[in-house]
Amino acid sequence: MRAVKQGGNTIKNKTMIMSAVAILLLIFGISFSVIWFVNKSDHAVSTKETHETNARSISAENNSTQSEEDVTVENQEKRIQELLDSMSLEEKVGQLFLARVPIEGQQESIQANHLGGYILFGRDIEGESPASLKQKIASYQSVSKLPLFIASDEEGGLVTRLSGGNGLVAEPFKSPMEIYQQSGLNGIRSDIQKKSEILRSYGIQGGLFPDADVATDPEAFIYDRTLGLDAKKTSEYIKISVEELKKQKIASTLKHFPGYGDNRDSHVEIVYDNRSLDTLRQNDFLPFKAGITAGADSIMISHNIVTSIDDTVPASISKPVHDVLRNELGFQGVIMTDDMDMAGLANFISQEEAGLEALIAGNDMILSSSFQEQIPYVLQGIEQGAYSEAELNQSVYRVLKMKSDLGLLQ
Structure with missing residues (x-):
């Protein structure tokens, strides 16, 4: 009987031990689960808080950057408006002239006419050393109340005022067509970087390029100055050129709106472009649109008579042509004429009248050798109401903004 009792006690003890172990395991499991759940919840909360903190930080940084950009733009606008408000009527009109440097009395002409800029041609560079040309340009700036926009045609290839074998640059710049090929x-890109560095070193802010014309006929007047390819490839070239010039703080000038195409040379004759407006929209306008989207500073207007837009006058003095550029293509920068001495315009209208007509049409800058005759005529036109002071102020504002963007107004 004792043996049976001991066995029963043993079984009973084992059962009690197993029950205790089970209870302990259950308690441990519950505790572990609670701890795991709490830790996971804490981690989730912590992660959420971290993400929210990071998001707030990024948002704050973006808002700060946006705010800084807004402040910069507001400050620039305020500075330009204050400058504009302080100018006399004569000073405003003078800012709209990108004048060909006179043979004599250059500094006097700047001061007397309040010129917005000077353009250097071959005769202004011939015989100059690097040091003397820099000094000459600096002397122009030194007598100007407002900084001048100094420009010189430096497309490369056929048009190389500065690098055209006169010892001022190691070798002439190649044409865009040759470089692209x-x-x-x-x-x-590399060519524009080198070109910009040289222009800056001489105190020149604009090379009056790139050429946005689409020409496919090797016999066409403008062909060798273009990329020589279709509108799509030309648009890519224009986009890259404008973006790089922007980085380099050199003004971009797209030319020659509405597009030269395969037409004749308006330097020597009046030229009629009889292509349809649809053709221009589907082809010639595309590189200009690409340049505008990329942030082009200025666009030069040709002297061709584009009959599908305005068959009465050259594009440079046509309001409908300028309306297309402003309203259809959305360009808000500086519009400038091609050289007013070219036969395509000079054989059509007197130089004295041409300046006023160009401004009435919608140009902001006039590229002119006859500025001394044109400026008094423009002032008279304002007095008589042919050209309003409100229009004048808009154009002067655009010119000053371009100068500000180039770092000239500090």
């Missing part, structure tokens, strides 16, 4: 858009 040799090394594509990377070559274009």
